[in-house]
Amino acid sequence: MKSETNTLINIWTKISTKKKRKGLNSEGKWALLMISPYLLHFIVFIVFTLLASLYFSFSRYDMLSAPEWIGVENYNKLINDPIFWKSLWNTVYFTLLFVPTQTILALILAVALNQQLKGLKLYRFAHFIPVISSWTVVLYVADAIFNPRFGLANDLLVKLGLEPQKWLNDEQLVIPVLVAVAVWKGVGYMMVIFLAGLQNVPEDLYEAAEIEGAGFIGKFRHVTIPLISGTTFLVLVLSTITTFQAFEQIYVMTGNSGDITAAGGPNNASMVLMLYLFQQGFAFLKMGYASAIAWVLFIILFIITLIQVKIQKKWVHYEK
Numbered sequence: 001m002k003s004e005t006n007t008l009i010n011i012w013t014k015i016s017t018k019k020k021r022k023g024l025n026s027e028g029k030w031a032l033l034m035i036s037p038y039l040l041h042f043i044v045f046i047v048f049t050l051l052a053s054l055y056f057s058f059s060r061y062d063m064l065s066a067p068e069w070i071g072v073e074n075y076n077k078l079i080n081d082p083i084f085w086k087s088l089w090n091t092v093y094f095t096l097l098f099v100p101t102q103t104i105l106a107l108i109l110a111v112a113l114n115q116q117l118k119g120l121k122l123y124r125f126a127h128f129i130p131v132i133s134s135w136t137v138v139l140y141v142a143d144a145i146f147n148p149r150f151g152l153a154n155d156l157l158v159k160l161g162l163e164p165q166k167w168l169n170d171e172q173l174v175i176p177v178l179v180a181v182a183v184w185k186g187v188g189y190m191m192v193i194f195l196a197g198l199q200n201v202p203e204d205l206y207e208a209a210e211i212e213g214a215g216f217i218g219k220f221r222h223v224t225i226p227l228i229s230g231t232t233f234l235v236l237v238l239s240t241i242t243t244f245q246a247f248e249q250i251y252v253m254t255g256n257s258g259d260i261t262a263a264g265g266p267n268n269a270s271m272v273l274m275l276y277l278f279q280q281g282f283a284f285l286k287m288g289y290a291s292a293i294a295w296v297l298f299i300i301l302f303i304i305t306l307i308q309v310k311i312q313k314k315w316v317h318y319e320k
Helices: 002-056 073-079 082-112 120-132 135-146 152-159 174-198 203-211 216-227 229-244 248-254 273-283 287-315
Strands: none
Touching (some): 073 287, 082 174, 082 229, 120 174, 135 152, 135 174, 135 248, 174 229, 174 248, 203 216, 216 229, 229 287, 248 273, 273 287
């Protein structure tokens, strides 16, 4: 009798397990059905496009005839292309000026706007307006400031007894001017990210620091900076990727009435990788060469992000 009972228990256990597995499989099928639109989009527009771009980078392709396989010729041409190296240096120079400047300003603004001030929402909105403005609108504002003939910047220099500048028409000043405008437009977005990080810092830690005698600087250094280090890391990664992909601003501010071949001046002083890629692909129909630039850009960004992830273990603090 006992053995028959054990047998019945074993059979019931197997049936229950089988039912559970069947239920899980059914849930899996429903989940797969629900995410199938995204999967289809990902396969067609991301995976297929990446593979096509990789193939084109080893081909001669003008979008009017079938691609012709040429091996690594496009990459060899890149190594000997002085404009490519200039655009790479301009991109790095732009990034080195932009990322620290925007990160520090965004943090200062976020700390200031994290205080209990009257009209706080209005201040936050005012700083976010440039973020939601198009580059065309920003161009008009930048032109009113940096136009060599009637800009406010030259008026101020003349009043201070200094020589007026050519700004965007000056090879030495064009990148700093572009960085200044880019920081003005994007700092509000990063400020919002820092604000979210600041509001997650527990108030009792500030109170404990005050009991220990810490002032504003001490609390900022020993409480705020460590506890928002994860947010700072996010801002640095996003800013770096955004800067290496900068295109629209430079195309709008240095192009001549939408002429893509005129953008990047003067004398290619503001030519960056994305702009050079776009010129080669869509102005000169050298899609294979443009694809090679795109893959070099991808590899550079991938390596920089890996380095940032590796280094962040030494200075980013996560709550356990």
